[in-house]
Amino acid sequence: MHLKIISCEVFQQELSNCLSKTTNEVEIEFISKGIHDLRQHEMKKRIVKSIRKNDDKGFDAILLGYGLCNTWVYGLKAEITPLVIPRSHDCIGILMGSHTKYENYFHNNPGTYFQSVGWMENSSNSNSIKKRSLKKLYGLDMTDKELITQFGKENLPYLKARLDQTRNYKKITFIDTQVEMSKKLSKAAQEKAESNGWAFEELEGNTRLLQRLVDGVWNKNEFLIIKPGEKVKQTYKEDLIESVKATP
Amino acid sequence: MDYLEKLHDAVLNGDPATAISITEKALAENIDPHVLINDYMVRAMDEVGRRFEKFEYFIPQLLMSAKAMKGAMALIKPLLVGDSVQDISVCAITGTVKGDVHDIGKNLLGALLEGGGFRVVDLGTNVSPEQFIEAVQKHEAKLVCMSALLTTTMPGMKTTIDVFKEAEIRDQVIMLVGGAPVTHHFAEEIGADGYRDNASAGVVLAKELLGIRK
Ligand code: B12
Numbered sequence: 001m002h003l004k005i006i007s008c009e010v011f012q013q014e015l016s017n018c019l020s021k022t023t024n025e026v027e028i029e030f031i032s033k034g035i036h037d038l039r040q041h042e043m044k045k046r047i048v049k050s051i052r053k054n055d056d057k058g059f060d061a062i063l064l065g066y067g068l069c070n071t072w073v074y075g076l077k078a079e080i081t082p083l084v085i086p087r088s089h090d091c092i093g094i095l096m097g098s099h100t101k102y103e104n105y106f107h108n109n110p111g112t113y114f115q116s117v118g119w120m121e122n123s124s125n126s127n128s129i130k131k132r133s134l135k136k137l138y139g140l141d142m143t144d145k146e147l148i149t150q151f152g153k154e155n156l157p158y159l160k161a162r163l164d165q166t167r168n169y170k171k172i173t174f175i176d177t178q179v180e181m182s183k184k185l186s187k188a189a190q191e192k193a194e195s196n197g198w199a200f201e202e203l204e205g206n207t208r209l210l211q212r213l214v215d216g217v218w219n220k221n222e223f224l225i226i227k228p229g230e231k232v233k234q235t236y237k238e239d240l241i242e243s244v245k246a247t248p
Numbered sequence: 249m250d251y252l253e254k255l256h257d258a259v260l261n262g263d264p265a266t267a268i269s270i271t272e273k274a275l276a277e278n279i280d281p282h283v284l285i286n287d288y289m290v291r292a293m294d295e296v297g298r299r300f301e302k303f304e305y306f307i308p309q310l311l312m313s314a315k316a317m318k319g320a321m322a323l324i325k326p327l328l329v330g331d332s333v334q335d336i337s338v339c340a341i342t343g344t345v346k347g348d349v350h351d352i353g354k355n356l357l358g359a360l361l362e363g364g365g366f367r368v369v370d371l372g373t374n375v376s377p378e379q380f381i382e383a384v385q386k387h388e389a390k391l392v393c394m395s396a397l398l399t400t401t402m403p404g405m406k407t408t409i410d411v412f413k414e415a416e417i418r419d420q421v422i423m424l425v426g427g428a429p430v431t432h433h434f435a436e437e438i439g440a441d442g443y444r445d446n447a448s449a450g451v452v453l454a455k456e457l458l459g460i461r462k
Pocket of ligand 1: 089115138166347443450
C-alpha cells in the first residue's frame with residue numbers, strides 16, 4: 001500500500017522505528033506538538049491543511065497520528081482519500097499501545113502527569129505558536145514580573161496560588177517506548193517528580209498501535225476508517241468515535 | 249450616594265482596597281447591603297464575565313475582580329445572617345469530576361457564581377459522585393456544576409448524574425456541565441439540565457433555571 005501519515009511530532013522516534021519494519025510505502029509528515037496549545041479550531045485547521053494538500057495525490061489512505069486531543073477530530077471530513085485514526089483519547093493511550101489500558105491506568109492514578117521522550121523533547125513552543133496560544137489569550141502565561149507590574153506585589157501570592165498549573169499533581173508516569181534518550185529522560189522525569197514531592201512510575205510503552213497503523217492492520221475496535229463523504233462523530237461510548245455520512 | 253459607583257468600578261477594575269474602603273463607608277452610612285451587592289457588585293461582575301467571555305479580560309483580571317468582591321462581601325456577610333432574601337444564599341456546589349485535575353475554568357465559574365450572588369461550596373478536583381451527593385445534602389444545595397477538561401473524564405459526569413438518580417435526589421437539584429470538550433449534545437445525552445461553553449453564560453443559565461431574578 002501507498003500511504004501518507006500526518007502525525008504529531010510526539011511520535012517521531014516511535015514512528016520512525018515502526019516505518020523501518022513495515023512493508024508498506026509510507027510518506028511521513030510531522031506537525032509541531034505546539035498546535036495543541038492553540039484554540040481547537042486552529043489546531044484542526046492546521047491538520048486539515050496537511051490532509052487537503054495530500055488528498056488528491058493517490059494515496060490508498062491518509063493516516064492520522066493523533067487522538068481526540070482538544071476534540072479537534074470531531075466533524076473531520078474525508079473528501080477524496082480515506083482517513084484512518086486510532087481510537088484513543090490522546091497520545092498517551094497510543095504510546096501505551098491500548099486505549100483500554102490507558103483508561104484503566106488513568107482512573108486508578110488520578111493526578112498523574114504523563115511524560116514520554118516525545119513529550120519532553122517537544123515541550124517548548126515557537127514564538128508564532130506562543131503568540132496565538134490559549135495560554136496567551138487567557139493571560140495564563142504572565143510572568144511574576146508582569147503580574148506585579150499590573151496588579152501589585154501584594155496580590156502576587158493570591159494570583160500565583162490560583163494560576164499555578166501543577167498544584168493538583170501527585171505523580172509523574174514516564175512511558176518508556178525504548179527509543180533513544182529514554183533512559184536519560186526517564187531519569188529527568190523522576191528527578192522532577194522527586195523535587196516536587198510527587199510519586200514516580202516508569203511504565204513500559206508499546207508501539208503496537210502505531211505499527212498496525214502503518215502496516216494497514218486496521219481492526220475496527222482500535223481504528224476508525226473515515227471513507228470519502230463521511231465525517232467523524234463522537235459517541236460517548238467505549239469506541240469514542242464513529243464515522244457518519246457528511247451532509248454536503 | 250454618587251460615590252457608590254466607585255464600588256462598581258473597583259470590582260470591575262479588580263481593586264480590592266477601594267472596594268473595601270467604599271463598602272466600609274457605605275455600611276457606616278447605613279446603606280442597605282443588598283443594594284451594594286445587587287446594584288453595584290453583581291452588576292460589575294456581570295460585566296467582568298462578559299469581557300472575559302469576549303477575551304477582553306485575562307484570567308488574572310477576572311481573579312482580581314473576584315478578590316475585590318470577596319473583600320467587600322466579607323464585610324457585608326455578617327450583616328446578612330438570618331436574612332430572608334433567598335436569592336443571595338442559594339448554594340451552588342462546584343467540582344471537577346473524578347480523575348480530572350483541571351480546575352482553572354471551574355474556579356472562574358465559582359468566582360462568577362459568587363459574583364452573581366450564590367453561596368459557593370467548591371469540592372476541588374477529582375471529585376467522586378458520592379462526594380457531590382454528600383455536599384448537596386450537607387449544604388442543601390440547589391445547583392451542581394460539574395467541570396471536565398478531558399474526554400477521558402467526561403463520562404464521570406454521566407456517572408454522577410446516574411448516582412443522583414439512584415439516590416432519588418436528581419429532581420432536587422439543577423445539574424450543569426461544562427469544560428472545553430463538553431458539548432450541548434453530550435449534556436442532553438447524559439441528562440444534565442444544561443451546558444454553556446463559558447462561565448459567565450453558565451451563571452446566567454443557572455439563574456434562569458433556578459428562577460432567580462437577574
Ligand atoms: C492548563 C491545562 C492543563 C493544566 C491544568 C492546570 C489546572 N490546575 O487546571 C495541567 C498542566 C495540570 C494539565 C494536565 C493534563 N492535561 Co491539560 N490542558 C490544559 C489546557 C492547556 C487549558 C485548560 C484551561 O485551563 N483552560 C482555560 C479555562 C478558563 O477554560 P475551561 O477550563 O474550558 O473553562 C471555561 C469554560 O469551559 C467554562 N466551564 C468550565 N467548567 C464549567 C462547568 C460548567 C457547569 C459551566 C457552565 C461552564 C464551565 O468556564 C470556563 C471559563 O469560561 C487544555 C487545552 C484546552 N484546549 O482546553 C489542556 C488539555 C485539556 N489537557 C489535556 C491533557 C491530555 C492533559 C494531561 C493528560 C497531559 C499529561 N501529559 O498528563 C494531563 C491530565 C491531568 C489530569 N488527570 O487531569 C488535553 C485533553 C485531551 C483530551 N483527549 O481530552 C488538552 C485538551 C490539551 C490538548 N490539546 O491535548 N493540563
